[in-house]
Amino acid sequence: MSRRRRIYEGKAKVLYEGPEPGTLIQHFKDDATAFNAKKHQVIDGKGVLNNRISEFIFQKLNDIGVPTHFIRRMNMREQLIREVEIIPLEVVVRNVAAGSLSTRLGIEEGTQLPRSIIEFYYKNDQLNDPLVSEEHVTAFGWATPQEIDDIIALAIRVNDFLSGLFLGVGIRLVDFKMECGRLWENDMMRIVVADEISPDCCRLWDMKSGDKMDKDRFRKDMGGLIEAYTEVARRLGILGENERPQGSGPILVKG
Known part of the structure; x- marks a missing residue:
């Protein structure tokens, strides 16, 4: 190896x-x-x-x-x-009030938003990933206006797809976080979805019971x-009814 x-x-x-x-x-x-x-x-x-x-x-x-x-x-x-080349922004798409949105604006968790809301957070752990505006993003050179447009277009497409995917299996997509990067192919650059999309970065609620099926179970000691x-x-059909995830799994590298 x-x-x-x-x-x-x-x-x-x-x-x-x-x-x-x-x-x-x-x-x-x-x-x-x-x-x-x-x-x-x-x-x-x-x-x-x-x-x-x-x-x-x-x-x-x-x-x-x-x-x-x-x-x-x-x-x-x-x-x-x-x-x-990762763009230093967390792009959060919200369909239902939850988490920091409920706290910031005093909206009861679970309230359906009038439309999907896209927010940008500056990726910086020391600053606790602060909420930023498009003005901040362009002023500090994190992304250009055209890149912001491309990111928003991607976020809308991903939200439409994920909402339908999860709705089809009885799960409500409350919100999710995604990251984007610049993919260079020769002299051409395009914005692509990067990082991961999993229950770690989505809020997923069971449609019938309202049970949380995401990382809030860890955040809230549930x-x-x-x-x-x-x-x-x-x-989603990824695991069979009786299949359980292999805990250890193969590891390519011992660091």
Whole structure:
């Protein structure tokens, strides 16, 4: 087994040098974090589930023509991705009031919003990822006006797709966070969806019971995170009825 160079390690994933130029290997860890890693726990099997769910969603997005960094899943914990220049913004699409929106504006959690709202947060853990406006984004050079337009267009398409996907399996898409990157192909650049889309970065509520099926179970000490993520995977058809995520899974690199 050849050793590969570690490029970057975040709270939930590690990026390694890929097998070909312009590629990376994205490894999903079992770490669960909240409040910018002030709360942290290792939950066996979480990385496997997030890898499988994110693979499923990104492949579907590729299939309908939404550009992403995803190439293919390599094993239970890792996927091959295109190397992109990450734009330092978290793009949050909200359909239902929850989380910080409810706190900031005093809107009762669970209130259907008059329309989907797109927010930008500056990716900076030291500053607790502050909410920023398009004016901030362009003034500080994080993205150009054209790139903002491209990001918003992608966010709307992803929201439409995810809302329908989850509605079809009895899950309400409350909100989700996505990241975008610049993909360079020769002299051409385009904005693509990057990072991951999984229950770690979506709020997912059961349509009938209202039960939370996302990382809020960890944030709010509700327990049952693996069970919730497994149920999401089963409803999407990723796991069979009696299949359970392999906790350890193959690991490409020992850091």
